[in-house]
Amino acid sequence: MIKTTRTTLNYLTGILTTIIFVFPEVIRAQSEEVAEIVTDSLFRVDRINALIFVVVFCSAILLYTKWAKAGKPLFLRKIPGLDAVEEAVGRATEMGRPVLFIPGIAELDEIETIAGVSILGRVAKITAQYDTPLMVPVRYPLVLAAGQEVVEQAYIEAGKQDSYDKDSVRYVAGEQFSFTATVNGYMMRERPATNIYMGAFFAESLLLAETGNAAGSIQIAGTARPEQLPFFIAACDYTLMGEELYAASAYLSREPIMTGGLKGQDFVKMLIIVAIIIGVLLATFDVGEWYIHLFEEV
Amino acid sequence: MSGWEIFQVWLVAFLTLALFSFMYKDNPIYRIAEHIFAGLTAGYQVGLIWDTIILQQVWVPMTSGQWWVVIPGILGMLMFTRFSSKYSWVSRSSLAFVMGATAGIFLISELHGRVLPQIQDTMVSLSGEGGFGATMLSIIIVIGVISTLIYFYFSKEHKGALGVTARVGIWFIMISFGAHFGYTVMGRVSLLIGRMQFLIEDWIGSFI
Numbered sequence: 001m002i003k004t005t006r007t008t009l010n011y012l013t014g015i016l017t018t019i020i021f022v023f024p025e026v027i028r029a030q031s032e033e034v035a036e037i038v039t040d041s042l043f044r045v046d047r048i049n050a051l052i053f054v055v056v057f058c059s060a061i062l063l064y065t066k067w068a069k070a071g072k073p074l075f076l077r078k079i080p081g082l083d084a085v086e087e088a089v090g091r092a093t094e095m096g097r098p099v100l101f102i103p104g105i106a107e108l109d110e111i112e113t114i115a116g117v118s119i120l121g122r123v124a125k126i127t128a129q130y131d132t133p134l135m136v137p138v139r140y141p142l143v144l145a146a147g148q149e150v151v152e153q154a155y156i157e158a159g160k161q162d163s164y165d166k167d168s169v170r171y172v173a174g175e176q177f178s179f180t181a182t183v184n185g186y187m188m189r190e191r192p193a194t195n196i197y198m199g200a201f202f203a204e205s206l207l208l209a210e211t212g213n214a215a216g217s218i219q220i221a222g223t224a225r226p227e228q229l230p231f232f233i234a235a236c237d238y239t240l241m242g243e244e245l246y247a248a249s250a251y252l253s254r255e256p257i258m259t260g261g262l263k264g265q266d267f268v269k270m271l272i273i274v275a276i277i278i279g280v281l282l283a284t285f286d287v288g289e290w291y292i293h294l295f296e297e298v
Numbered sequence: 299m300s301g302w303e304i305f306q307v308w309l310v311a312f313l314t315l316a317l318f319s320f321m322y323k324d325n326p327i328y329r330i331a332e333h334i335f336a337g338l339t340a341g342y343q344v345g346l347i348w349d350t351i352i353l354q355q356v357w358v359p360m361t362s363g364q365w366w367v368v369i370p371g372i373l374g375m376l377m378f379t380r381f382s383s384k385y386s387w388v389s390r391s392s393l394a395f396v397m398g399a400t401a402g403i404f405l406i407s408e409l410h411g412r413v414l415p416q417i418q419d420t421m422v423s424l425s426g427e428g429g430f431g432a433t434m435l436s437i438i439i440v441i442g443v444i445s446t447l448i449y450f451y452f453s454k455e456h457k458g459a460l461g462v463t464a465r466v467g468i469w470f471i472m473i474s475f476g477a478h479f480g481y482t483v484m485g486r487v488s489l490l491i492g493r494m495q496f497l498i499e500d501w502i503g504s505f506i
Contacts, residue, residue: 047410050409050410050414053409054405054406075454076452076453077452077453077454078455108393108396109399109400110400111400111404141377142377142393145380145389145393146397149390173335173336173339174339174340174342175343177335178332179336179339181317181336182336185332188324189324226474226478227481227482229478230475230476230478230479231479231482234479242450243450247452266451267453269450269451270451272417272447275417276420276443279417279421280421280423280424283423284424285425292418295421296418297410297411297418
């Protein structure tokens with residue numbers, strides 16, 4: 001308890017020190033003359049607001065991770081789509097059909113793909129436990145390598161290394177619609193019982209989801225692309241919207257690092273809400289323009 | 299139209315109809331088009347990566363004195379260790395580099411590109427100076443942003459006041475999705491019109 005309090009105090013002192021000593025610099029840097037001077041320097045003083053945000057963000061995540069590792073119970077609300085994952089894999093097992101998992105169609109340098117690959121690890125662990133065939137078509141070689149790594153790891157963790165099939169994660173095609181055409185053909189021929197789409201999707205989202213629907217599969221989708229989400233909502237049984245995709249991995253694994261990260265993000269969201277409310281009040285009473293400039297994007 | 303051009307138009311029309319045939323059901327004609335499509339893409343990608351990445355981004359800079367491109371080159375080469383069951387673990391360092399760098403870069407780019415502008419643009423005056431319409435719009439923006447943020451708050455059960463706010467948030471999200479849906483459908487319809495124009499004007503027009 002004393003140790004946790006001390007750690008909390010250390011973090012808070014760090015944050016407060018940053019705010020007290022660095023904020024005046026931010027305000028100073030907002031003046032155009034200074035901003036012009038600092039642009040060429042090694043340290044962008046005008047971007048210090050981003051630094052403060054990152055420090056607060058990382059501190060919150062580290063603090064919650066520490067708490068999670070110490071065994072402090074951290075509550076996460078239910079996300080309906082994720083509760084359905086295990087049920088859907090169970091259905092595939094009963095029907096003797098495969099589970100199709102698509103970690104999006106973007107490269108590994110997209111954060112949604114990383115989230116998708118991370119969820120793939122959790123899904124692969126369930127398929128390994130149930131001995132359910134898993135099929136993961138990918139569009140990029142790096143996603144292929146990452147996918148193979150996490151699926152193999154999941155099978156090892158489930159104690160089913162011998163059941164791991166390297167070809168379960170396979171490169172299909174490098175072009176968006178040839179990938180879609182191939183996966184659609186696979187869906188109609190193999191009729192997977194469960195289709196899980198988690199990652200970055202574009203114009204092919206409805207083509208995939210509609211074909212999966214026609215094949216009679218249970219479908220769970222998740223993406224952070226607002227323009228594709230309506231199609232998934234229309235054609236899938238469950239949809240994870242936006243940040244739910246990033247929360248999914250923490251929710252499924254309940255690992256301290258992941259849970260701590262999610263709780264830290266929630267804390268920052270609350271800070272943002274408070275910051276917005278203060279800003280709205282100041283703007284309404286036409287005072288504190290300096291405060292609004294703290295959030296200037298440079 | 300020359301004989302070669304007519305052949306091209308017929309080939310494209312055949313492939314278009316073959317892919318459209320999937321709307322009826324999976325069939326051998328669709329499979330032919332699917333395999334041609336996937337095979338051509340694979341071949342094209344090999345050529346594209348060889349030219350735009352290996353030659354233009356690694357070989358040419360390296361031979362002109364930019365020796366530091368060797369570092370990403372080596373990281374790329376490490377991926378070939380995946381062919382060996384004994385040394386495949388070495389490739390993980392390349393993967394870890396890409397995944398770590400992505401997370402770091404995205405944190406800053408999203409912060410600058412979305413988070414900070416969104417926060418600042420939400421700090422609007424509700425004093426009514428701009429007239430009734432502008433004030434209502436500002437109220438909608440503030441309520442929309444805050445309630446949507448609350449919807450994505452995972453640390454508490456959505457019950458009571460938090461639940462009501464989250465429900466308002468989901469309404470805002472759904473209205474936004476409706477607008478996106480309509481906008482995207484319009485785009486898809488224009489793509490269909492483009493294909494139909496090709497079939498009617500270029501293909502049917504070539505023999506009528």
